Amino acid sequence: MVDSTTQEIDEILDKAVDAFHQYKTYSLKQRADFMRTIALEITALGDELINTAASETNLPAPRLIGERARTIFQLNSYAEATEAGNWMNVSIDTADPARTPPKPDTRKTCVPLGPVVVFGASNFPFAYSTAGGDTACAFGAGCPVIAKAHPAHFKTSSLMAEAIFKAARKCNMPNGVFAHVRGASFEVGSYLAGHPQVKAIGFTGSFSGGKALFDLANRRSVPIPVFAEMGSINPVFLLPEKLMNEADSLAKQLASSVTLGMGQFCTNPGLIIAVDSEPLDRFLYQLKKEIEVLAPSKMLHEGIESNYEQKLAQALNQKGVQIIASSAGLSKLMIATATAQTFLKNPILHQEVFGPYALVIQCTNKEEMLSIAKALEGQLTTTLMATVADIKTHGELLNAIQEICGRLIFNNVPTGVEVSLSMHHGGPFPASTDSRFGAVGADGIKRFARPICYQNCEDELLPDELKNHNPLQIFRTVNNVLTKDVILN
Amino acid sequence: MVDSTTQEIDEILDKAVDAFHQYKTYSLKQRADFMRTIALEITALGDELINTAASETNLPAPRLIGERARTIFQLNSYAEATEAGNWMNVSIDTADPARTPPKPDTRKTCVPLGPVVVFGASNFPFAYSTAGGDTACAFGAGCPVIAKAHPAHFKTSSLMAEAIFKAARKCNMPNGVFAHVRGASFEVGSYLAGHPQVKAIGFTGSFSGGKALFDLANRRSVPIPVFAEMGSINPVFLLPEKLMNEADSLAKQLASSVTLGMGQFCTNPGLIIAVDSEPLDRFLYQLKKEIEVLAPSKMLHEGIESNYEQKLAQALNQKGVQIIASSAGLSKLMIATATAQTFLKNPILHQEVFGPYALVIQCTNKEEMLSIAKALEGQLTTTLMATVADIKTHGELLNAIQEICGRLIFNNVPTGVEVSLSMHHGGPFPASTDSRFGAVGADGIKRFARPICYQNCEDELLPDELKNHNPLQIFRTVNNVLTKDVILN
Numbered sequence: 001m002v003d004s005t006t007q008e009i010d011e012i013l014d015k016a017v018d019a020f021h022q023y024k025t026y027s028l029k030q031r032a033d034f035m036r037t038i039a040l041e042i043t044a045l046g047d048e049l050i051n052t053a054a055s056e057t058n059l060p061a062p063r064l065i066g067e068r069a070r071t072i073f074q075l076n077s078y079a080e081a082t083e084a085g086n087w088m089n090v091s092i093d094t095a096d097p098a099r100t101p102p103k104p105d106t107r108k109t110c111v112p113l114g115p116v117v118v119f120g121a122s123n124f125p126f127a128y129s130t131a132g133g134d135t136a137c138a139f140g141a142g143c144p145v146i147a148k149a150h151p152a153h154f155k156t157s158s159l160m161a162e163a164i165f166k167a168a169r170k171c172n173m174p175n176g177v178f179a180h181v182r183g184a185s186f187e188v189g190s191y192l193a194g195h196p197q198v199k200a201i202g203f204t205g206s207f208s209g210g211k212a213l214f215d216l217a218n219r220r221s222v223p224i225p226v227f228a229e230m231g232s233i234n235p236v237f238l239l240p241e242k243l244m245n246e247a248d249s250l251a252k253q254l255a256s257s258v259t260l261g262m263g264q265f266c267t268n269p270g271l272i273i274a275v276d277s278e279p280l281d282r283f284l285y286q287l288k289k290e291i292e293v294l295a296p297s298k299m300l301h302e303g304i305e306s307n308y309e310q311k312l313a314q315a316l317n318q319k320g321v322q323i324i325a326s327s328a329g330l331s332k333l334m335i336a337t338a339t340a341q342t343f344l345k346n347p348i349l350h351q352e353v354f355g356p357y358a359l360v361i362q363c364t365n366k367e368e369m370l371s372i373a374k375a376l377e378g379q380l381t382t383t384l385m386a387t388v389a390d391i392k393t394h395g396e397l398l399n400a401i402q403e404i405c406g407r408l409i410f411n412n413v414p415t416g417v418e419v420s421l422s423m424h425h426g427g428p429f430p431a432s433t434d435s436r437f438g439a440v441g442a443d444g445i446k447r448f449a450r451p452i453c454y455q456n457c458e459d460e461l462l463p464d465e466l467k468n469h470n471p472l473q474i475f476r477t478v479n480n481v482l483t484k485d486v487i488l489n
Numbered sequence: 490m491v492d493s494t495t496q497e498i499d500e501i502l503d504k505a506v507d508a509f510h511q512y513k514t515y516s517l518k519q520r521a522d523f524m525r526t527i528a529l530e531i532t533a534l535g536d537e538l539i540n541t542a543a544s545e546t547n548l549p550a551p552r553l554i555g556e557r558a559r560t561i562f563q564l565n566s567y568a569e570a571t572e573a574g575n576w577m578n579v580s581i582d583t584a585d586p587a588r589t590p591p592k593p594d595t596r597k598t599c600v601p602l603g604p605v606v607v608f609g610a611s612n613f614p615f616a617y618s619t620a621g622g623d624t625a626c627a628f629g630a631g632c633p634v635i636a637k638a639h640p641a642h643f644k645t646s647s648l649m650a651e652a653i654f655k656a657a658r659k660c661n662m663p664n665g666v667f668a669h670v671r672g673a674s675f676e677v678g679s680y681l682a683g684h685p686q687v688k689a690i691g692f693t694g695s696f697s698g699g700k701a702l703f704d705l706a707n708r709r710s711v712p713i714p715v716f717a718e719m720g721s722i723n724p725v726f727l728l729p730e731k732l733m734n735e736a737d738s739l740a741k742q743l744a745s746s747v748t749l750g751m752g753q754f755c756t757n758p759g760l761i762i763a764v765d766s767e768p769l770d771r772f773l774y775q776l777k778k779e780i781e782v783l784a785p786s787k788m789l790h791e792g793i794e795s796n797y798e799q800k801l802a803q804a805l806n807q808k809g810v811q812i813i814a815s816s817a818g819l820s821k822l823m824i825a826t827a828t829a830q831t832f833l834k835n836p837i838l839h840q841e842v843f844g845p846y847a848l849v850i851q852c853t854n855k856e857e858m859l860s861i862a863k864a865l866e867g868q869l870t871t872t873l874m875a876t877v878a879d880i881k882t883h884g885e886l887l888n889a890i891q892e893i894c895g896r897l898i899f900n901n902v903p904t905g906v907e908v909s910l911s912m913h914h915g916g917p918f919p920a921s922t923d924s925r926f927g928a929v930g931a932d933g934i935k936r937f938a939r940p941i942c943y944q945n946c947e948d949e950l951l952p953d954e955l956k957n958h959n960p961l962q963i964f965r966t967v968n969n970v971l972t973k974d975v976i977l978n
Contacts, residue, residue: 021888091911104901108911111891218707222918388947399510402600407942412593421966422580422597424942429711435939450924453896453913458877475971477910482964
């Protein structure tokens with residue numbers, strides 16, 4: 001794979017701008033049909049897609065088959081949401097010429113931002129890459145997409161790009177509605193982020209990568225939004241009654257979640273917090289047993305593997321950190337412990353170690369557990385393993401963890417992100433660069449659109465969603481009332 | 490007025506954080522009642538408020554009385570929207586344990602960001618200052634507010650602050666839910682923008698001020714959102730049939746809009762674009778007549794006045810710019826003309842001249858008019874004075890101007906911003922720092938909140954808006970259907 005040149009990128013962006021002026025005028029139904037056709041073309045790639053991805057990522061076929069299903073579900077369900085139109089947040093206030101001063105007719109909808117660059121993730125070659133969630137959201141909003149292939153799975157990305165190109169031709173989409181850019185170097189990414197014709201960025205990956213794009217985008221003469229989902233350590237708090245009742249089962253659940261897919265999920269539980277007690281000892285004993293019988297597998301690619309080894313070594317070398325469990329063989333699955341004071345004093349221990357590793361924090365009391373919660377950075381998820389009685393006696397803790405996370409999970413593991421409208425996959429910085437938007441679920445469409453108000457516009461000139469007779473039959477807030485009713489002249 | 494010290498600001502922020510942890514738990518009704526009580530306390534300030542503001546701002550009493558009514562309307566209508574709860578975008582997907590894998594219960598609502606700093610505007614001492622739109626939105630979202638008084642109307646700001654303090658006491662709000670900070674220097678603003686306990690900023694004012702805050706906020710170790718509304722030149726396009734039919738009336742409307750309140754509105758029409766023609770000559774002749782009989786009045790304060798004179802002199806000194814009309818006396822009301830080529834080649838002419846000035850661009854043809862539209866930066870508003878036939882023959886122009894503005898006005902002047910849910914007061918950069926949000930209308934509440942998803946949470950522990958029996962009786966999207974229905978177990 002050779003990086004795309006700046007000249008190639010300039011040409012791609014010129015075409016994307018031309019495509020944008022056409023694509024944004026396409027109806028919601030046309031956009032949705034395009035998204036559904038992409039899903040069909042992905043299915044049509046058949047085994048070749050799975051085999052290619054398996055060879056590039058070391059991910060097992062069943063996992064990839066599941067991820068493909070998820071990717072197809074995303075495209076179809078976001079297509080449905082695109083058509084339902086709630087994401088446009090349409091509101092209308094009709095004129096009142098009798099008022100002093102006369103009240104004008106004002107109608108608000110959303111328009112797409114323009115060409116969007118999507119940076120594929122290494123750990124989700126389908127669902128967060130070329131034809132993944134960010135791409136689906138941008139197409140739904142009416143934006144062309146320039147996908148920057150992840151160099152670790154370029155062939156997979158190329159197959160996905162081919163599926164999108166085919167769907168675009170079948171649906172008579174404008175030339176340039178999608179483009180596929182090659183780039184292993186930082187230069188390609190930074191050239192894209194600084195390009196005047198790029199209007200927004202979607203990114204899933206490391207903190208350093210996402211933050212670099214965020215900084216570049218904000219230093220442009222015309223800044224653009226960057227939606228970077230940068231992972232986190234996803235703390236899990238084990239509260240006393242729950243731990244007493246279910247120490248063994250919690251250990252089993254967490255051993256499985258920490259090691260799932262070799263820990264290569266941004267929702268991997270990297271921190272487990274509990275108060276020292278006999279049930280915690282039981283939990284640790286069981287966790288050790290679970291981990292020791294598991295066999296590690298290969299990680300996604302060599303870069304990730306060496307990064308894991310380096311970060312893991314750094315974490316384990318910190319004063320006060322003790323290994324309590326590691327898998328046989330390559331010794332890659334790893335659990336360590338530290339006291340709350342050790343953790344609170346050492347910012348290195350707050351950093352993500354991307355891989356099958358978790359640190360268990362042993363607190364001397366409830367107050368120390370609360371101090372941990374207050375000391376944590378923004379997180380994608382925080383989990384409470386707790387009975388109702390536990391939660392009632394830990395009100396301050398519940399309050400504190402709501403401040404730091406985008407998803408608060410009760411008695412479930414954080415891995416496994418449901419794709420639905422009510423999911424929120426994002427969180428306060430540094431989990432993501434914009435805590436007000438998320439990367440999973442159809443509300444993600446809103447990232448790539450902005451409001452526009454039409455004042456005193458003739459009905460025939462309005463976009464369909466604003467016309468009096470509500471031809472799209474969508475929900476609209478008319479004079480402060482949410483309704484599907486038509487507006488009578 | 491002496492600037493608040495950094496020590497005072499630290500203490501204010503400590504209190505604001507304490508207040509935040511309480512205030513965010515207050516019900517929507519409690520927040521709304523607080524907002525309504527502020528409105529009552531503003532009314533109770535009576536003539537003192539009007540007289541104080543008149544002496545500090547040179548604004549005439551009728552204008553101030555109107556602005557006070559608008560401020561009260563904002564507080565009351567945003568209170569209503571706060572309670573209606575649509576801004577929280579609540580969505581719920583119920584569990585399906587029978588699915589493989591089991592589908593968890595997920596419920597999404599919004600939580601407030603934390604303490605918000607509001608920088609008051611010089612040109613709206615009530616509606617965009619201490620108790621203005623940003624403050625109302627932040628209170629609605631559940632955030633404490635630290636208002637940085639504008640030094641040009643500190644006494645007015647102090648009266649408003651007193652009204653808010655009184656309302657806070659009457660409504661038993663937590664100590665620290667509101668604070669009033671004095672600051673004439675850049676240091677106070679930058680200290681606030683960099684303060685780790687500040688979680689968002691609302692700003693209305695100049696590009697240089699807003700952009701400086703934006704840059705400071707993005708360079709923090711934990712960046713925060715800045716919603717800066719920074720004004721624009723609000724282009725008005727006069728299309729040929731409309732101009733032919735109504736040259737005189739258009740000149741009257743625009744002369745009035747350009748000079749309204751001495752041009753001190755961010756929606757002031759600073760640029761008028763038309764194709765050279767006999768009707769344009771008529772329009773210019775009438776515009777000159779209108780302007781010459783008007784008498785200028787004092788501007789808001791000396792700083793604004795000297796800034797206007799400087800910017801005006803700079804604009805008028807550009808090659809190819811010709812004065813065609815100026816008012817008698819101080820000669821402050823001013824209309825100039827330039828050709829399209831002059832405008833296209835000179836970026837200085839694209840800059841806002843905050844005051845009663847407009848530049849008329851004379852184009853040789855329709856294509857030049859389109860080039861102007863494509864060359865413009867982001868704008869709060871763009872106006873089309875046009876018949877339906879005009880618009881149908883200027884499709885490309887309509888397309889181009891939708892790309893650059895937050896509000897597209899047909900056959901109305903841009904001054905006068907209606908306060909309603911369907912209003913959008915914002916626009917692509919540099920009109921505002923975040924084109925996805927606006928500063929007028931209750932949707933502005935969304936700026937100060939972020940989504941959070943509760944997964945697998947017991948009903949009794951959920952916030953009211955997410956509980957099965959829908960105690961707030963708000964609209965929610967339940968399993969993809971928008972409804973007020975309760976959820977049956």
